[in-house]
Amino acid sequence: MALERIIRWARKRSPWVLHFNSGGCNGCDIEFLDAITPRYDVERLGILKEASPRHADILVCTGPVTLKSRDRVVRIYEQMPEPKWVLAVGACACSGGIVAESYNVVGGVDQVLPVALYIPGCPTRPEAIVGGIVRLLEML
Amino acid sequence: MTEMTIPIGPQHPLLKEPLSIELDVSGERVVGGRVNIGYVHRGIERLCQQRTYAQNTALVERICGICSHAHTTAYCQAVESLMGLAIPERAAYIRVLMCELERIHSHLLWLGVLAEAIGFTTIFMYAWRDREMILDMMEELSGGRIAHAANIVGGVRVDISPEQVELLLQRLRAFDEQMAFFRELIDRDRSFHRRTLGIGRVSLDMVHAYSMVGPPARASGCDVDLRRDAPYAAYSSLAFDVITADGGDVWSRAQVRLQETIQSVRLCQQVLQELPEGDLATRAPRRVAPGEAVARVESPRGELFYYVRSDGSDRPARVKMRTPTLPMLLALQYTLPGLETADVAAVIAGADLCIACADR
């Protein structure tokens, strides 16, 4: 019981994220990376951007899911250890955005993965991304 | 010697966008490589045929978040040519201002990405911190940091007040002082030199063989810059130097991009000081008579090409765009062999790839 509480406390204060762009214009990507830089600094919330899905708690998805990246994004999610959450950042990740009716776009991330939180924007501002992550942490 | 294939991507800490590079290595040396794209293909060219000319401005802006203004500039120029529209001089100057601010933000972004790829995270933080000054300027003018919606067919949507001119000139001066740090870094820092000097040399013959464009081509001695050779917007009234180098290595590319940033600051200052009075836009017709037009723009990564064809309706019959990253990716495939595996990261980052642009 006490161990459970400690683990949950530690997880809330050090969520490691993996960022994957499944087909976006990289506007949201550079705003997400901006959140790590000194002005917005999400590292003060304990967030580290990880290199491998196996080290990550949260998968931050930007961009719509395209036909070619669909299997990849599912495989990345499957490689992450439990418990894990998916954050959809940007209009395209939320719903397909401005390219939703394209022949090569499946749709938003929720077409292939269970999304915990949607952060809209085109592109999403870094403040919105930080705010969204804080909302997610409150849900953990 | 052990031979193996190392996959880089589609998900890889080095890459910000999905791209697949398969490296064949023998021991520590790369002996072959294949580049596969298409993960970010959103069929923009077909989507353009389903929207009106005005709606497409918002669409092409989202081909790429980093060079969004270059895309709308080239698209609007092509459509204005089709319509036979001349944009007001004030609009041409404001287009140049946003183009150059975008060039500065793109080059600083690239410097941070290169630094992170070679393990110099401090420079990533510093470069992106100073980049915020430019993003604030773009937001001051247009309301957006990344998607500015500054261009419309016929001119621009954003105006600059005399107070904003003063404010921006002040901020540009402060920014110029910050750039001295990066000049020092590229000229003197030994750890930066060890990872970039002499790495990934590309000769002028290779530049010609693969039709390479932009700062990497200029870093190998190719003296082409569309702003000088085929001036558009207000570039024919402005003074700037075209920067070339002849090393062709990652260090030369860094040097060229940094010097271009300094030239861009100079261009922005000229635009702000010489901004002519006048309208912001010429009214554009909804329907366009049949015809075809081409626009070529020097985006931060090189020659951006747009071809637009009209059939008399209010939607384009064909919009084709060729982004500068496409020839760079093909050239990368053929310049990877011969590198040490440890240098691949610096070379890929040094090429300044924008996969969203390449895939469209």
Add this chain to the structure above:
Amino acid sequence: MDATAIERTLGQACSAPVELLPLATCAELFVDIPSASLLAAMEGLMREHDLYHLTTITALRDGDGFLVLYHLWLGGGLTLRVRCSGAPPSLPSVCHLLPVAEWYEREVHDLFGIRFEGHPNLKPLLLPEDWVGPPPMLAEETP
């Protein structure tokens, strides 16, 4: 860019006089080249006018055939306009002359279904390998 000299070179390649027409809309020159003379035209431009920069290859529907545009840069913009028809539609590949064409031809093949004879590797560039259906740019417009 010396338009008269280029016209002469292209005329020799096509064994018939050609005319370089500036677009009414912007400062680019367009010229019609029969598909049978495409390779000779490219070789002539490379030999006599130092052509090395192929910007891109654009394809578009034109009636029941296609127009394939080869956009070049020779200090100024020049486009070779080639008509292509047949079932399946095909053109000779220019990869062996201009290596960057390798990807541009793959893209045209992907999106329009035009084959390029002699291309070393005509597999999909942008579409997934398991793409099902007609080339996406040929699908009928939905209202």
